[in-house]
Amino acid sequence: MSRIQLLKQATRLVGTHGFTREALAESARALPGQSEPLSDLAVSALFGYGDDARRVLVNAWLDEGLSNMAAQPSTSVRDALHTRLQQNEPVLGHLPEAFALLASSSKLVPLDPIPAAQHTFRVVDTACRIANDQSVQLAWWKERATLAAVYGAAELHQLTSPTTAPAFLDKLLDEASSLHKVADEVGLFSSYVFKSWVGIARSKGFIS
Template sequence: MASATRDALLKLALPLVKNHGFTRSALSLAAMYSPSGNHTAPLNDMAVDALFGEGDEARRTLINAWLDDARASLRSSYSQDDVATSTTQTPSLENVLKTRLNKNEGVLEHLPEAFALLATPPTLSSLVFPLTLDPRPAISHSMSIAVEACQLSGDTSVGAAWYTRRATIAAVYTAAELHQLYSPTTAHEFLDQLLQESRALGTALDEASIYGKYVIDALRGIIRSRGILL
């Protein structure tokens, strides 16, 4: 029962992110939008802790729910009946990745802090935050998009080529998404440029350690420019 309530409230909280960000407040206010009408006031802190995690863990829960929903929405946007009947061609990789970038547009102002929070190990304090960014959540995020994009665009690579192809696309998408955070109007053009140079980019970022360093350096640059403090 608690799991069903949690999932329902998370779904209700997603539209609130645009105005309230990836915050505990968004989770708290979600209860007031329940179709059951059982809640006429926001959840208190104790209820938010119990359902979604204590402190910033609740925010991480909301961020990951939003990312999962965006990926599911990407999949459904290319599987609806009207789409299937309106075209006879499989969508291009470029179009799939651009569609995913477009899904960020409503919450762009909140994403830098969200990505920074995901990259911060939960057990470490904000005082050591600038030195302790963890690239693994960002890599997992971009790899999941790469796998989805390859499947939707009909990629048929197998074996080692399967992994290389997806690692390259993940690197391209990460770079385009980070670029989108500070230059939204040029994100599609930047993505096109990276895809054209994807062979060279894939070579440069194929190693996990190099890719991770790239992600962290980019995140740090955004954090400095935005003055984000967690």
């Protein structure tokens, strides 16, 4: 059994086990001829010690989300972002903890906003490539910065109101043209999204 196979199986267990070492251990049972979970020692050897293993699982799940997103027959940025938002639905209860894990991975700062920013940027970059976006240079960056702020806000909204998240995403996309004109507002909006993620994670006890 390979590390890649185990990770792939573990991402399918996130809905029931969360982003946990247990999910990584139980992934072995899904492989042919395996009836026992991995030992904790094996989990550490394959994926890292403590929460590092859980972060590996979070990143594997995010990577799989991008792959699944690209595999869907979307023809527009809007459709692609809706597809990615839908992929969160089975694991919504575990997402605050997942992003808290990523935000607390840095040894230099208590809470690092970079992983969350990278996540939203990768999502919108994939969406733009799916839609064959032809923006170049400054327009390329501005388009993605705006969409990253929009998608991040929609994902945040999804945590508290899953049923209205698709409509909320559409509303933000419809208003994105005005946000697009003011680069400073994009930065402020992104900061707000990150702080809101932190607030939700703290309220659930995932970070102090």
